[in-house]
Amino acid sequence: MQERYNPAEIEARWQEKWAREKSFRVHEAEGKPKYYLLEMFPYPSGRIHMGHVRNYSIGDVVARFKRLQGFNVLHPMGWDAFGMPAENAAIQHGTHPAVWTTENIANMRAQLKKMGLSYDWDREVATCAPDYYRWEQLIFLRMLEKGLAYKKSAAVNWCPSCETVLANEQVEEGCCWRCDSTVEQKELDQWFFRITAYAEELLDWTNRLPGWPESVLTMQRNWIGRSQGCEIDFAVEGDSRAIRVFTTRPDTLYGATFMSLAPEHPLAEMLTTADRRTEVEAFVRRIQGIDRLQRTSDDLEKEGVFTGSYCLNPVTGRRMPVYLANFVLMDYGTGAVMAVPTHDQRDFEFARKYGLPLQVVIQPPGEVLDPATMTGAWEEAGTMVNSGPFDGLDNDSGKLRITEHLEQLGCGRRTVNYRLRDWLVSRQRYWGTPIPVVYCAECGTVPVPEEQLPVVLPTDVVFTGEGGSPLAKLESFVNTSCPRCGSPARRETDTFDTFVESSWYFLRYASPQHDSGPVERSAVDYWLPVDQYIGGVEHAVMHLLYARFWTKVMRDIGLAGVDEPFTNLLTQGMVCMETRSCPEHGWLYPEESQGDRCSKCGAPAVVGRNEKMSKSKKNVIDPDGLIARYGADTARLFTLFAAPPEKGLEWNDQGVEGASRFLHRVWRLVGDHLELVRGAGGIDPAGLDESGRDLRRQVHRTIRKVTDDIDGRFQFNTAIAAVMELVNGISAWPDKTRHPAVLREALETVVRLLGPFVPHVAEELWRELGHEQGLEACGWPVCDEAALAVSTVLIVVQVNGKVRGKVTVPADADESTVREAALGDPNVARFLEGQTVRKVVVVPGRLVSVVAG
């Protein structure tokens, strides 16, 4: 055995062995329970970052642990390979996206292999490969048949920088999720997936995913935004048309005194009278000129314009002036709102501004609202007034009663409204899955027939960076013939949102080479659902909602038998580091600010707060450099030890040193005792003295602790801490030569418990300890309950809630013995002097609490 721990040599050797022997390859196996462990696959940007290191280290611990526990573990890896950066690289550096992506994948695969992750590399998929996306095109055709995919013209989010449209989920605070440009609105003809058809089911299942973090479920529930209410039709005065509104407050109908429409509402123009036209048009133009971010900001003043028309309140007959209002959104509800200024704050402000009438219809308990003196709307519960036959009802029952009344009148009905919009999947980009349809002058929109799939993304395109998809300019791709009538036709040149590929890759992993369909049903039935999914919380709504939807679609077209894709979800925290900047040279990389000074000018570096590692702020650590310097095991150990997985991880160079030091210590501890331990026989528990039993007890306590911490709790930091304690305990144990068998068990346990965390060094030490077969052959260590037995226990004694003494008693001492021992402790007795003992609580094996006074 080498005297010094040399990670580079050890790691290369084991990685080579794992690759050569395909150690982590799996098949559907009878007789062994399956476990599907998945980490979110990366975008092949070129290099892995610390977020990947953390994500995949966490996953690998679980994979290796479950394997040791006897599960048949599916642990795959692949590439989310379509996307914009590839296209940008082509524009900027002239490298073709396919070449760029392939090279990046090769680089990153090599990096991941250097981390010693236990993937079944035979299942690797890249979503840009035709034999992946062809099945996506097929599923799209099925969705088209079922009406789950459709094309419509709509106002959509347009990112001017990415030159493509975005789904609602992909707009964050009015900006593009990817590049942060301000998103504009454009009216375009686009493809959508009917995710709203699954809104109710997606929502319903959020209550049946106990293995998901509550925060993620809440975010999804809010995003779906179900709201129960009622649609009401308001007849337009002197017109056959009606304005339909959605409201959750039908109980306030008698108080509706005017109507507000979105400026984009289809009826807006028709309802504008000649004398109002100039003003209305100016208003609409002005509002549409404001970008979405400002328009939906809270402090935008409520503004509107009168159209000149009136509609009629169906229950009061009141003439309600129809306004256009800047705060009414066309894409929620029906784009029209019945305004009840007394019971809705926005309507209140609007009414005050334009001098519109107020009518109180809900009285709060013990108070009388007066429209003349109200300073705000009353939006809470109360008793109905001025509401004809409904007076005196509590407003909650009023909701139902008025809805029923409207249903009888034929001008209203119960409805459920969702905030969730259909998923806009068209992208005006090249590097994505071609949408397999053809436009024919005769036949209209024609799906590409199944047998003609895949529609292969052509490679001979020209990247100018000057707007528009390069695909649309490629005549050889665009010009085709209609599959139905044979006449000349044009291909769809939009490609899919790349979230489509990531919505089903976990299903493809079950049978990645299957070539007669998207998935092999028997393989999906065996492996799915994913038992544990691990990834960043930033995907809480987008990816995780799309993946749930797509899984249900695949179920409904017979490709999968599960309702939900992911049984358990772990969302890991971000990797953070403090930023450093120079007043002169801006953000500094860690190596540019050594000694707390800017390496360029020597000015003191300004230390900023801890933030998510990002290239733009240069607060990044390069995993390659870390691995080259310390080895993969140290990198893994530090990221697992520094914080529990779901919390943010604060980077700390000295912490890395500490992790490395620990591995060196373990190496030495084993190496120093190899001779002693190699000749050791089995343990005879009965023949051990107290010291031997003590170490064995610690060994088996550690087994129990580490097992509990990994299994389900994912408390890797405390699991590692427990092993560190054991290592400290072994180092300090004075009887190594007297009990070599106990020492052997202790050292072997350390190595076995470390296996999932630092697999290379663990396997190496295991071999040094004389084992021909790897760690997996003997499984996960089992806690020997008998070894945990203690003869005496330390009892804490409290007097009036404060610790006043500690006594040691036999483990099997009865309550009165413990009580007497506690009261007999000199220091305890001191505090009881002159006091009456009123109560004594004895917690067996733990403490005695004395109440005196």
Added chain:
RNA sequence: GCCGAAGUGGUGGAAUGGUAGACACGUCGGUCUCAAAAACCGAUGCCCUCCGGGCGUGCCGGUUCGAGUCCGGCCUUCGGUACCA
């Protein structure tokens, strides 16, 4: 505003309602060395009259023999979301 999570030493973080601060980092002291690094040993919440005692888990109350943990009310930070009718 609403929803969610979290506030514990110099730092990262531990604690089924039962000795608060495990483990690690850092710092200080020591051993070894010509010296340094590495390694090892010891100390390390604050305070005092220091075999002992007082105070300490964001703030204020409560439940309990006993609260970092449970309950009520605040404050702060982070994340999500928002004219959603």
